Amino acid sequence: MNIEANKIAGAVLSTLLVVMSLNMAAGIVFAPKKPAVAGFELPSEEPAAGAGGAAAPAAEEPIAVRLAKADPAKGEKAVGACKACHTFDKGGANKVGPHLFGVYGRNEGSVDGFGYSAAMKGRNDKVWDADALDHFLKNPKAYVPGTAMAFAGISKPEARADVVAYLNSLSDSPQPLPKP
Ligand code: HEC
16 A cells, blocks of 8 residues: 555545534534424314304304305305306396206206206206205305316305205295204
8 A cells, every 4th residue: 555545545534524523513513403203293273162252163053054044145145246147036047057046945956947057967866955955055066076167165154055945945835944
């Protein structure tokens, strides 16, 4: 082994030594803080229940319970959002969507002469009862995947019950609503 090689090896070794000690020193100064639990901590969205104010948003009440305190008059106001596409009066025409007089108790996708989507047409063995309407109006595309009804849905459970109660009233002989 010649002297040059020794010099080079020495230089490499001392460089390594410097790097290692710097690393250790940094480790001491900037000690990495390990979280107690791996992963991120997400802020919890649910406000603590009970503490004075309004009750925490619980699971939705069944439609029958909501219907017992529903207000068809409020529902009538709420369907303003539907009138771009639907008529609600007796003998009303089909527009972008089928006429809705008497929809409660009607088979799904069953208005003659209205061009339903294949998704809705395929369901005309089912009936628009309170439960079906409640689910459809919450999220049309979730209840009838592939529906042509371009409407996001009514998220408030009470508001939906108001609309269902109003829809039921649009009939010559409104049906008894389900009892809680
Ligand atoms: C942008 C237009 C549009 C809006 C707004 C809209 N709808 Fe519809 N609706 C439609 C269309 C189109 C259909 C037919 C869907 C299909 O064929 O898949 C439909 C279907 C329905 C049906 C099923 C009727 C049947 O004969 O089977 C109900 C019930 C209904 N809509 C209620 C409502 C209510 C209540 C609102 C307001 C809260 C509303 N819609 C808002 C376009 C609309």
